[in-house]
Amino acid sequence: MTAIRYEHIKTCKQTGARLGILHTPHGSFETPMFMPVGTLATVKTMSPEDLKAMGAGVILSNTYHLWLRPGHEIIREAGGLHKFMNWDQPILTDSGGFQVFSLSDLRRIEEEGVYFRNHMNGDKLFLSPEGAMEIQNALGSDIMMAFDECPPYPAEREYMQRSVDRTTRWAERCLKAHARPDVQGLFGIVQGGEYEDLRRQSANDLVSMDFPGYAVGGLSVGEPKDVMNRVLEFTTPHLPTDKPRYLMGVGSPDSLIDGAIRGIDMFDCVLPTRIARNGTLMTSNGRLVVKNAKYARDFGPIDENCTCYTCQNYSRAYIRHLIKCDETFGIRLTTYHNLHFLLNLMEQVRQAIREDRLGDFREEFFERYGFNKPNAKNF
Amino acid sequence: MTAIRYEHIKTCKQTGARLGILHTPHGSFETPMFMPVGTLATVKTMSPEDLKAMGAGVILSNTYHLWLRPGHEIIREAGGLHKFMNWDQPILTDSGGFQVFSLSDLRRIEEEGVYFRNHMNGDKLFLSPEGAMEIQNALGSDIMMAFDECPPYPAEREYMQRSVDRTTRWAERCLKAHARPDVQGLFGIVQGGEYEDLRRQSANDLVSMDFPGYAVGGLSVGEPKDVMNRVLEFTTPHLPTDKPRYLMGVGSPDSLIDGAIRGIDMFDCVLPTRIARNGTLMTSNGRLVVKNAKYARDFGPIDENCTCYTCQNYSRAYIRHLIKCDETFGIRLTTYHNLHFLLNLMEQVRQAIREDRLGDFREEFFERYGFNKPNAKNF
Ligand SMILES: [Zn+2]
Ligand SMILES: [Zn+2]
Numbered sequence: 059m060t061a062i063r064y065e066h067i068k069t070c071k072q073t074g075a076r077l078g079i080l081h082t083p084h085g086s087f088e089t090p091m092f093m094p095v096g097t098l099a100t101v102k103t104m105s106p107e108d109l110k111a112m113g114a115g116v117i118l119s120n121t122y123h124l125w126l127r128p129g130h131e132i133i134r135e136a137g138g139l140h141k142f143m144n145w146d147q148p149i150l151t152d153s154g155g156f157q158v159f160s161l162s163d164l165r166r167i168e169e170e171g172v173y174f175r176n177h178m179n180g181d182k183l184f185l186s187p188e189g190a191m192e193i194q195n196a197l198g199s200d201i202m203m204a205f206d207e208c209p210p211y212p213a214e215r216e217y218m219q220r221s222v223d224r225t226t227r228w229a230e231r232c233l234k235a236h237a238r239p240d241v242q243g244l245f246g247i248v249q250g251g252e253y254e255d256l257r258r259q260s261a262n263d264l265v266s267m268d269f270p271g272y273a274v275g276g277l278s279v280g281e282p283k284d285v286m287n288r289v290l291e292f293t294t295p296h297l298p299t300d301k302p303r304y305l306m307g308v309g310s311p312d313s314l315i316d317g318a319i320r321g322i323d324m325f326d327c328v329l330p331t332r333i334a335r336n337g338t339l340m341t342s343n344g345r346l347v348v349k350n351a352k353y354a355r356d357f358g359p360i361d362e363n364c365t366c367y368t369c370q371n372y373s374r375a376y377i378r379h380l381i382k383c384d385e386t387f388g389i390r391l392t393t394y395h396n397l398h399f400l401l402n403l404m405e406q407v408r409q410a411i412r413e414d415r416l417g418d419f420r421e422e423f424f425e426r427y428g429f430n431k432p433n434a435k436n437f
Numbered sequence: 438m439t440a441i442r443y444e445h446i447k448t449c450k451q452t453g454a455r456l457g458i459l460h461t462p463h464g465s466f467e468t469p470m471f472m473p474v475g476t477l478a479t480v481k482t483m484s485p486e487d488l489k490a491m492g493a494g495v496i497l498s499n500t501y502h503l504w505l506r507p508g509h510e511i512i513r514e515a516g517g518l519h520k521f522m523n524w525d526q527p528i529l530t531d532s533g534g535f536q537v538f539s540l541s542d543l544r545r546i547e548e549e550g551v552y553f554r555n556h557m558n559g560d561k562l563f564l565s566p567e568g569a570m571e572i573q574n575a576l577g578s579d580i581m582m583a584f585d586e587c588p589p590y591p592a593e594r595e596y597m598q599r600s601v602d603r604t605t606r607w608a609e610r611c612l613k614a615h616a617r618p619d620v621q622g623l624f625g626i627v628q629g630g631e632y633e634d635l636r637r638q639s640a641n642d643l644v645s646m647d648f649p650g651y652a653v654g655g656l657s658v659g660e661p662k663d664v665m666n667r668v669l670e671f672t673t674p675h676l677p678t679d680k681p682r683y684l685m686g687v688g689s690p691d692s693l694i695d696g697a698i699r700g701i702d703m704f705d706c707v708l709p710t711r712i713a714r715n716g717t718l719m720t721s722n723g724r725l726v727v728k729n730a731k732y733a734r735d736f737g738p739i740d741e742n743c744t745c746y747t748c749q750n751y752s753r754a755y756i757r758h759l760i761k762c763d764e765t766f767g768i769r770l771t772t773y774h775n776l777h778f779l780l781n782l783m784e785q786v787r788q789a790i791r792e793d794r795l796g797d798f799r800e801e802f803f804e805r806y807g808f809n810k811p812n813a814k815n816f
Contacts, residue, residue, distance in 0.1 A: 100759060100766040128733065128758040136736055136754060144750045354507065357515055371523045375515060379507040380479060386765050387479040 062201060062243030062270040064089075064302040064323070071414040073319040075407070080116075080302050080323070082148040082200035083241050084140060087115030089302065089323035090407055092314060092400045093150060095331065097123050099133070099143040102331050103390045104397070106145045112366065112398040113405070116148040116200075118326040121193050122157035122185075126176060130196035138198030150326070151199035153190045153232075153247075156275075156307070159208040167207065169224070187231035191244075195237045203273060204232040206247040211279045218251045225249045226263040233267055245271040245304060252285055254292045261296035271302040274322070278307040286313065290320035297321075310437040311340060311403055312429045315420050318407050329437055330396035335389050337381040340399045344428040345435055346374075348392070353378045366398035367391075441580060441622030441649040443468075443681040443702070450793040452698040454786070459495075459681050459702070461527040461579035462620050463519060466494030468681065468702035469786055471693060471779045472529060474710065476502050478512070478522040481710050482769045483776070485524050491745065491777040492784070495527040495579075497705045500572050501536035501564075505555060509575035517577030529705070530578035532569045532611075532626075535654075535686070538587040546586065548603070566610035570623075574616045582652060583611040585626040590658045597630045604628045605642040612646055624650040624683060631664055633671045640675035651676050652683040653701070657692070665692065669699035676700075689816040690719060690782055691808045694799050697786050708816055709775035714768050716760040719778045723807040724814055725753075727771070732757045745777035746770075 065079040078089045094101045094109060097120045101109060109117065119139060124130060136142040139149055158165060158172050165174035171186025190205035206225045209218055229246050236244050246264035250256030264272060274293055277286045290305070297303050302323045308314065309327020317325060330340065337349045341361035348360065359369035360377065368377070368391040380388025403423075410419035424430050446456040457468045473480045473488060476499045480488060488496065498518060503509060515521040518528055537544060537551050544553035550565025569584035585604045588597055608625050615623050625643035629635030643651060653672055656665050669684070676682055681702045687693065688706020696704060709719065716728045720740035727739065738748035739756065747756070747770040759767025782802075789798035803809050 098758070098762050098764055099755070100764050103765045103769070105766065105769065127762055128754070132734055132754060132758075135734055136752065142752075142755055144755075355511055355514055373515065373521075375507070375511060376478070376521055376523075379477070379511075383477045383506055385477055385479050386482045386768070387484065389765065390482070390484070 060243065060270050061239065061241050062302070064271070064300060066299065068411065070411040070416045072417040073411075073420075074321060075318045075411050075416050076321055076323060077408055077411040078302070078323060080148075082116075082243070084146060084148045084200050085115070087148060088408055090314070090318040090404055091116060091324055092309065092404050093118045093324060093326040094397050095120075095326055095328045096143070097328070098127065099124060099139060101393075101397075102335070103386065103393050106143070108394060109145075109397070110147070112394065113401045114397065116150060117145065118150045118152065119197070119199070120154070120157065121151045121190060121197065122154035122161075124151075124197060125154060125193050126178070130193040134196035134198075140198065148200040150201040150324075151194050151197055151203065152306070153203040153205040154185055154193070155190070155203075155206045156208050158185055159210075169227075171205075187228040188235040191232055191235040191237070195242065199242060201271065202236070202242050202244045204229045204244060204246050204269075206249060206275055208276060208279070209249065209251060211251065211276070211281050213251050215253055215256075218249075218253055218256055222250050222256050222260045225260065229264055229267060233269075243270040245269055245273050247273045247275040247306070248293060248297070249276045250293075251276055252281065252289055257289060257293045258296050261293060265296065265298060269301070271304065272297050273304040273306050275306050277305065278313070278327070283313065283316075287316055287320065290317060290322065294321040309400065311400070311427060312424065314400065314403060315407060315416075315423060318411075319416060319420065330400050331393050333437065334392035334396045337378070337388070337392060339392055340396055340437065343426060345437065348374055348378045349381055360392075360395050361399070364395065364399065364402075366395050368395040368398075439622065439649050440618065440620050441681070443650070443679060445678065447790065449790040449795045451796040452790075452799075453700060454697045454790050454795050455700055455702060456787055456790040457681070457702060459527075461495075461622070463525060463527045463579050464494070466527060467787055469693070469697040469783055470495060470703055471688065471783050472497045472703060472705040473776050474499075474705055474707045475522070476707070477506065478503060478518060480772075480776075481714070482765065482772050485522070487773060488524075488776070489526070491773065492780045493776065495529060496524065497529045497531065498576070498578070499533070499536065500530045500569060500576065501533035501540075503530075503576060504533065504572050505557070509572045513575035513577075517575075519577065527579040529580040529703075530573050530576055530582065531685070532582040532584040533564055533572070534569070534582075534585045535587050537564055548606075550584075566607040567614040570611055570614040570616070574621065578621060580650065581615070581621050581623045583608045583623060583625050583648075585628055585654055587655060587658070588628065588630060590630065590655070590660050592630050594632055594635075597628075597632055597635055601629050601635050601639045604639065608643055608646060612648075622649040624648055624652050626652045626654040626685070627672060627676075628655045629672075630655055631660065631668055636668060636672045637675050640672060644675065644677060648680070650681040650683065652685050654685050656684065657686040657706075662692065662695075666695055666699065669696060669701065673700040688779065690779070690806060691803065693779065693782060694786060694795075694802065697790075698795060698799065709779050710772050712816065713771035713775045716757070716767070716771060718771055719775055719816065722805060724816065727753055727757045728760055729757075739771075739774050740778070743774065743778065743781075745774050747774040747777075
């Protein structure tokens with residue numbers, strides 16, 4: 059028995075985007091789906107009830123951060139991450155790999171794993187495929203990620219070839235070390251940078267191991283948007299159609315739509331929550347920086363087309379005041395809106411797939427949001 | 438027609454504490470009542486729905502802070518403070534006097550008002566009885582406070598005499614300047630430090646002006662607890678029984694009970710919210726510092742006798758983790774619990790008054806909380 063099952067509903071005739079349902083031990087959610095990030099066992103400022111009210115059917119949490127604080131043994135003793143944080147719906151945990159490569163500048167990659175420094179206090183640490191599995195088994199997430207190497211962008215072809223080979227060997231060790239495949243589904247991560255043959259090799263290597271799902275890693279690391287789209291175009295065709303596909307670290311509205319069009323089912327990113335803390339909002343008419351002076355006496359909602367708690371009850375003037383005063387409730391309100399915006403966007407994407415018009419939806423959305431303008435910001 | 442009406446329900450035979458209902462233009466609440474403080478038009482980290490769910494029937498907001506940010510004219514344009522912050526129940530605003538005297542070290546008191554410096558940027562400011570009324574009229578609070586001088590503790594008798602005289606003259610100017618007595622009730626503030634005759638004089642001066650309510654000011658400013666209690670004992674008898682009495686700046690559980698016993702109906706304090714942000718909690722068994730290492734693997738609730746959202750859903754271990762990681766949701770949870778604790782304490786106080794056993798309740802509560810121990814902390 060496998061913990062994770064992807065149910066394909068239909069494919070958009072206009073774009074090839076997939077509509078589906080992902081079944082997990084803690085319930086099911088429709089795809090394509092955006093997953094809010096709860097790094098330290100909390101989606102910053104949000105309660106589980108807030109997340110459910112806005113339609114978040116699955117959240118992501120970070121293995122590396124939870125390993126350091128409070129430590130995975132404490133979460134195991136609590137009965138797992140779901141109980142610890144009072145979240146009874148699906149959770150995906152990453153492998154810690156990305157943080158090892160992005161947060162620590164002192165690191166040494168060996169075949170057995172990675173030696174690096176704690177990003178907070180400089181302590182020596184070591185993480186391996188087996189370690190990443192042990193931690194995620196303790197956390198009890200519904201979806202676990204294999205421990206991979208995350209190469210920088212750009213990376214030389216020769217380096218990338220060695221890295222892909224190692225990520226494949228590490229994926230085999232992850233599968234072997236994973237102690238609870240009946241209740242936690244392990245996804246493999248396809249690497250290979252912008253090299254088509256390496257992406258194909260990585261995908262084929264992993265697919266031959268028959269993971270219950272696959273991620274596309276090593277994107278959204280600084281490459282241009284057209285590179286990301288091209289990589290997806292030559293990567294997803296090598297992934298099986300009966301398994302979910304997860305594009306890691308992507309959360310700007312344009313990339314969510316373009317990813318879905320290229321056959322992606324799941325996305326995560328800190329973008330909507332991170333920019334919310336600075337008062338930057340995604341709206342149906344584009345980006346809005348609520349701290350701007352012009353909103354001081356603007357008593358309308360953040361987004362007049364939005365049905366979220368924030369937009370139904372509070373004005374730009376009030377939210378601007380709160381954010382300028384560093385009042386947490388302001389960040390609650392902006393975080394709620396941004397997450398609601400992306401979750402609602404994905405619902406619109408799913409509806410467009412149902413109606414075979416995701417291509418049209420993309421054009422309308424891009425035009426209205428401002429992505430078609432010269433020098434458009436990417437969120 | 439007056440905006441505020443106090444309805445007396447009964448007096449506790451054992452203690453003389455008063456049970457009542459305060460009627461305001463935005464609804465009624467039972468007294469004795471504790472009022473959460475929302476300094477900048479937000480009770481830090483809480484939503485209006487959170488506050489209603491925990492039974493907060495009235496909140497307080499600070500005139501001085503709102504005058505500086507976002508400015509009372511913006512709030513007036515928003516339709517008043519209730520609309521601006523999405524709170525449709527009673528609001529009390531202070532006069533700004535306390536902040537002028539506590540936040541600014543450069544100040545000059547003249548008969549016309551006080552010259553002082555903005556506590557954030559040093560700008561020169563001036564606040565007078567007329568100014569405090571104009572701001573509060575713009576805010577539209579249900580209960581406004583007269584602009585008084587808040588003398589330090591201790592203060593020389595001669596200084597206090599001059600101060601009380603001035604506060605009386607300022608109170609007359611406030612009454613005269615108050616533009617909306619039909620929809621906003623103005624309370625006078627009794628001063629006089631620890632001097633019985635000055636408190637009597639101040640009370641008599643104000644009562645002769647027939648305010649719809651009276652506050653006892655100049656307490657909880659560093660004086661010992663027995664001094665506070667003695668001042669209340671010789672002050673409240675000079676206040677009319679058909680008007681509400683408000684003890685400003687008091688929020689420790691022992692002082693709430695002891696204040697009610699001395700005839701006080703309303704209290705406010707930042708204490709429960711301020712200590713919550715540092716992870717200090719009030720529980721039925723006393724003070725609890727959740728950051729302590731001993732709670733790292735404690736999967737029980739903050740207070741096993743508490744019915745609040747926090748205690749029903751989260752463990753000490755989880756809350757400790759959040760607070761140690763500076764995660765806002767941890768502060769949401771501790772703030773919620775502490776406010777719920779004090780609101781529930783006041784409900785217990787009201788029930789004890791109904792049953793003529795507030796004295797017995799005080800003994801039981803003090804013993805269990807630890808107030809009877811040598812060197813007991815005062816919250
Ligand atoms: Zn909204
Ligand atoms: Zn509680």
